[in-house]
Amino acid sequence: MTKAARRASWIRVRPEGLLVEPGGFYVDPTRAVERAVITHGHADHARPGHGTVAATAATLAIMRTRYGEMPFGSGQPLALGETITINGVKVWLAPAGHVLGSAQVVLEYKGERVVVSGDYKRRPDRTCTAFEPVPCDVFVTEATFGLPVFRHPPDEGEMAMLMHSRSLFPDRCHVIGTYSLGKAQRLISLIRAAGYDKPLYLHGALMPLCELYQAHGVDLGELLPATAGEKGKPRADLSGEIVLAPPSAIADRWARRLPDPVVAMASGWMRVKQRAKQGGVELPLVISDHADWDELLQTLDDVGAPEVWVTHGREEALVHAARKKGIEAKALRLLGYEEEG
Template identity: 75%
Template sequence: MSAAHQSNPDRPHPDRPHPDRWIKVRPEGLYVEPGGFYIDPVRPVERAVVTHGHSDHARPGNRHVLATPGTLAIMRQRMGAGVGGSLQPLEYGEGLNIGGVAVRLVPAGHVLGSAQVVLEHAGSRVVVSGDYKRRPDRTCAPFEPVPCDVFVTEATFGLPVFRHPPDLGEVGKLLHSMALFPERSHVVGVYALGKCQRLITLLRAAGYDRPIWLHGALEPLCRLYGEWGVELGELRPATVAAKEDLKGALVLAPPAAVADRWARRLADPVVAVASGWMRVRQRARQRGVELPLVISDHADWDELCRTLEDVGAPEVWVTHGREEALVHYATSRGIRARALALIGFEDEDLEGGPEKAGEGEAP
């Protein structure tokens, strides 16, 4: 057993109620019973705490919504009037008591505004991670490990085969291809929220200062990121551009658009997709991807394992993804672990999922 999981005086006393007595899995999602609220509910509820703006976590129709200001801005932009009833912002690190449960939000490093939910009740601390990554990202606040008694984690890439390569190396592959084929357009499939803006900032960090052309579905959230201080450089609308203007250009589009009629306006395009799933070559071939870019907004296997060590929780609950492997790893480290098997959360870039048209998640 690692030192992080040895006896800890801050752990709940045996006479205090275990967190599974006051946090329940219901059809609507993860329910915090004494506070009367759900975290990332998959159905409309009275009170919701939302970790981030991707559409499998932030859904319309809740009567009361608590989230970071960044997440609420994203929800307003994407859902309009359907965003919900009352919207309550909570800044990172601020505390709030809801029905005897102390609640605060800390950065998750996933996308703009993404948060982990820290819950303290009856002598125990539970951290619900939402989706997260551990790599530097200029578009959002970095993940903050919080020591806790129970850590509730995703496991989208919870298999040892998923070890994401360095981000700038993948961007270098794209820039190298553009240099090799200067007469061809390069179209990269990215999701509207998070991946699009992150890829742009990675390109800028690598020295690419030319205009980047955007499919119309990507423009609104890029504008919002700009309003929140994320510098993206010169962006141009690709939807109304002449074919000649796009010759040799870099174009970003939702993954579904790179294979449909929309892409025919491009000059002999090199088709790329930026996703953690591009590690699976068969998936890339099935989608007709010539240039797979392994860039993800989720933690890979090593990062998931490191996070369990960093938070030092003696117990781990896995919400969605490849639960079995992470549960097995945690158990081998002396950590109690179980899968919650929550429904309604999609894997990154899952074909046919809610993000298919580019309106939602994307790793």
């Protein structure tokens, strides 16, 4: 057996996910387990029902917001950089730049360091801590946008498109489909950075996590419900306003009741024109919370790992590109991880 083949032999792929054998715990397991370390709060990585969960305090709070007060037996909050030892395995968290509380899991055992990235992005984002590359022996990376076609444009240009559309159609409501965790809050931050200081109107499904972000010190400006009520407006009165809603709602009669809506969608997948067309999206906004192709390759250079494991997404293309760089690489083919819809 070669030296490369022996790297991180103490980590195994199981039906439940990535098992750290000597530690007796999993990283982002897709099934309920006794002990888990969680990278971030998206539902495909943070499942309910685990016994003990170690994660950042923000990720634990997100899980409680989404699943109720008891989504796991007990929570172990970890600050970024704080080290714990689980059955001889050192564990610490480094920022991933994906969403509030997101972290890479750094594992150290018998002189080897393995970094499990979880989901990550390299773009600036005022709503979460920026990604930091951690040198390691094995880098376990996502590859959601792991194809050369995926090169995300500058966020400022996408916001300029939104503001230009508002100037062209000042009486129409602009409704933007956006995921509830991370994307919605980042989109709000980008809209504010573009100079828009009016209230933004939210579908009810987006409000709890926006309130959680605000409780963690992320300023999102004035947010109001997009339905009639104590503070909201009837949908018929939202002419000229910007409304944010889950992707499922913009294809639903909920959005059709808005006044002459311009239907937009904020997602890295809007680079694929056919996806926008199939979703009835009039204004596609290419805004992603994942690294694009160039950023994935840059990250491989930054961490300097001689071996890379690709966990989900477009695995084969990134494996091929890593090998061309002289890196040992393989696809883990873990199931159950997708961009949250």
